[in-house]
Amino acid sequence: MKFKDMPYERPDIEVLERKIDELIKKQQDAKSGEEQFEINKEYYTLRKDFETAYNIAYIRHDADSTDELYEKENDYFDEILPRWSNACIKYSRALFDSPYRAYLEEKLGPVTFKNMELDDKSISEEILPLMQEENALTSRYDKIIATAKIEFEGETYNLSLMGPFARNKDRNIRKKANKAISDWFMSVTDEIDEIYDSLVKNRTAQAKALGFESFTDLAYCRMHRNSYDKANVEIFRKQIKEYFVPFVAELAEKRAKRLGLDKLADTEIGVYFKDGNPAPVGSPEEILRSGQEMYSDLSAETKEYMDFMMENELFDVFGRKNKAAGGYQTYIPNYESPFIFANFNGTSGDIDVITHECGHGFQCFITRKDEILDHNNLGMETAEIHSMSMEYFTYGWMKNFFGDRYKDYLEMHLEDACTFLPYGTMVDEFQHIVYDNPEMTPVERKETWKKLEQEYRPYIDFEDTEFFALGGFWQKQTHIFDVPFYYIDYVLASICAMQFKIKMDDDFKAAWEKYLELCKLSGSDYYTNMIKKVGLNSPFEDGVVVEIVEKLAKKVI
Ligand SMILES: [Zn+2]
Numbered sequence: 001m002k003f004k005d006m007p008y009e010r011p012d013i014e015v016l017e018r019k020i021d022e023l024i025k026k027q028q029d030a031k032s033g034e035e036q037f038e039i040n041k042e043y044y045t046l047r048k049d050f051e052t053a054y055n056i057a058y059i060r061h062d063a064d065s066t067d068e069l070y071e072k073e074n075d076y077f078d079e080i081l082p083r084w085s086n087a088c089i090k091y092s093r094a095l096f097d098s099p100y101r102a103y104l105e106e107k108l109g110p111v112t113f114k115n116m117e118l119d120d121k122s123i124s125e126e127i128l129p130l131m132q133e134e135n136a137l138t139s140r141y142d143k144i145i146a147t148a149k150i151e152f153e154g155e156t157y158n159l160s161l162m163g164p165f166a167r168n169k170d171r172n173i174r175k176k177a178n179k180a181i182s183d184w185f186m187s188v189t190d191e192i193d194e195i196y197d198s199l200v201k202n203r204t205a206q207a208k209a210l211g212f213e214s215f216t217d218l219a220y221c222r223m224h225r226n227s228y229d230k231a232n233v234e235i236f237r238k239q240i241k242e243y244f245v246p247f248v249a250e251l252a253e254k255r256a257k258r259l260g261l262d263k264l265a266d267t268e269i270g271v272y273f274k275d276g277n278p279a280p281v282g283s284p285e286e287i288l289r290s291g292q293e294m295y296s297d298l299s300a301e302t303k304e305y306m307d308f309m310m311e312n313e314l315f316d317v318f319g320r321k322n323k324a325a326g327g328y329q330t331y332i333p334n335y336e337s338p339f340i341f342a343n344f345n346g347t348s349g350d351i352d353v354i355t356h357e358c359g360h361g362f363q364c365f366i367t368r369k370d371e372i373l374d375h376n377n378l379g380m381e382t383a384e385i386h387s388m389s390m391e392y393f394t395y396g397w398m399k400n401f402f403g404d405r406y407k408d409y410l411e412m413h414l415e416d417a418c419t420f421l422p423y424g425t426m427v428d429e430f431q432h433i434v435y436d437n438p439e440m441t442p443v444e445r446k447e448t449w450k451k452l453e454q455e456y457r458p459y460i461d462f463e464d465t466e467f468f469a470l471g472g473f474w475q476k477q478t479h480i481f482d483v484p485f486y487y488i489d490y491v492l493a494s495i496c497a498m499q500f501k502i503k504m505d506d507d508f509k510a511a512w513e514k515y516l517e518l519c520k521l522s523g524s525d526y527y528t529n530m531i532k533k534v535g536l537n538s539p540f541e542d543g544v545v546v547e548i549v550e551k552l553a554k555k556v557i
Helices: 013-029 033-063 068-096 101-108 110-121 125-146 159-166 171-209 215-222 230-258 284-298 300-311 349-366 380-393 399-436 442-456 478-482 488-506 508-521 527-533 544-556
Strands: 150-152 155-157 328-332 337-341
Touching: 013 033, 013 068, 033 068, 033 101, 033 328, 033 337, 068 110, 101 110, 110 215, 125 171, 125 478, 150 159, 150 171, 155 159, 159 171, 171 215, 171 399, 171 442, 171 478, 215 230, 215 399, 230 399, 230 442, 230 488, 230 544, 284 300, 284 349, 284 399, 300 337, 300 349, 328 349, 337 349, 349 380, 349 399, 349 508, 380 399, 380 488, 380 508, 380 527, 399 442, 399 478, 399 488, 399 544, 488 508, 488 544, 508 527
Parallel strands: none
Antiparallel strands: 150 155, 328 337
8 A cells, every 4th residue: 555545543642551551461461372472462453553653753843843743643643651660561461371381382482582681681660750851861961962053154054964074075164163063062061061961860860779780781771782791781892893993994095195185184084085975966856767677677676665665655754844864664563664864965874865875674574474463573783683784685786776876885884884884883982981880970971982083093183173172062962872782782783783794795696595594584593592593693703803803804904
């Protein structure tokens, strides 16, 4: 069914809560695992109905902020979502305590139950007021960032609109833009410091109330880190520092030369070519059409997927007035339809939508018949492998998007992916230090960041831009405030996607088959098991990162 024809009906939370209570009762009265499994299907139906309505309303609201109907629906969902999650957690508990647990685990998978256990550890009545306060604090931070008014060359811009100036091909414009951004941050950094300080103390109090030693342990539960722990991540970070940092330093040197500079500064973050980064050549319509051709060539499965997406009008990617900013991929379960929302703006980011977001969508499409809804509950370190690997699998078609500059694009893409790893790892280590030492002052936190910059990005000079020189860069990184510890996931996924890149350069077809296998595994097993099953090495094993670096170095240096 075309997206525009999908009917919408508001779910009634009172009715849903009653139905969930009935299901809990039925589960408690059930006489066998088989019976419980059947009852669980009714629960899945409720969830699918809810998610279908929610996603349709959400997308239509984003598509046109002046549409009053969906504005109201959006407000309604904001209001009822906590009640809905609460009802679902209550239901999970009933299943978790089942006397037929062994049978259910066999059917639903061990990960489902492990995640229930982690959810259960992460919440209690006692911490609800703290959680509300935490939400209020993150909203305050989000609002400061979203409503930033930056004066630049006689106009006022928000932070995301400053992006193109900060990456302009003219270094002077970049310098001025960075100064304007820095000045703005200097004017709000005291307030951001105060918010973050309260967040750290609040989260630490939540962790203590739940019996954890520090917030880090609670965050690992919240993030469903069900197959690796702090010690594993530490081994991984060490490898990144030891092998990726010097490798990226070499790439930075090469890039500086290309840009005609002795050393990169903060003005060169995201800047790869003297005459500007490569941008797609076609119109937005042509980009979509090239995308369809590309997926037709790539494999039978991707052809079926992309034809389905186009046929059912499941892309809303062209820029338009009254449309929400940003982009995402989501899934409408009752119509087995992925949906991709974006705002094409003429940069290489438009092609990321066609490769990266379409990679997420492809994985949803390929597993649309999976009966076990919990398998969709993927960890981000797995989900991002699907999308990041698709970026590499589509390298061979980039000429259709970038014309003569496709080689520049490929060079930029791989350099950018490599450059991200030290940064992503630094964001993770910073948070470990912060939550291990909740009494640190705001000044000490900035000093910590500054020290980490020297360890992870010694090839970038931050001294000329006041706010960055002070160690304030992390205040731009919204994840640190909104979803603590959600960041190493990208790095862990990227390391796996890079392994696919190395494999596909040897044998494209064999690598594709393994990728397809991983997509189909969905969330049926733990991250560490699934990557092993498809022949990838675990990033937590010593020696894995150095091997990847050696192989990639041959491709890019
Ligand atoms: Zn993604």
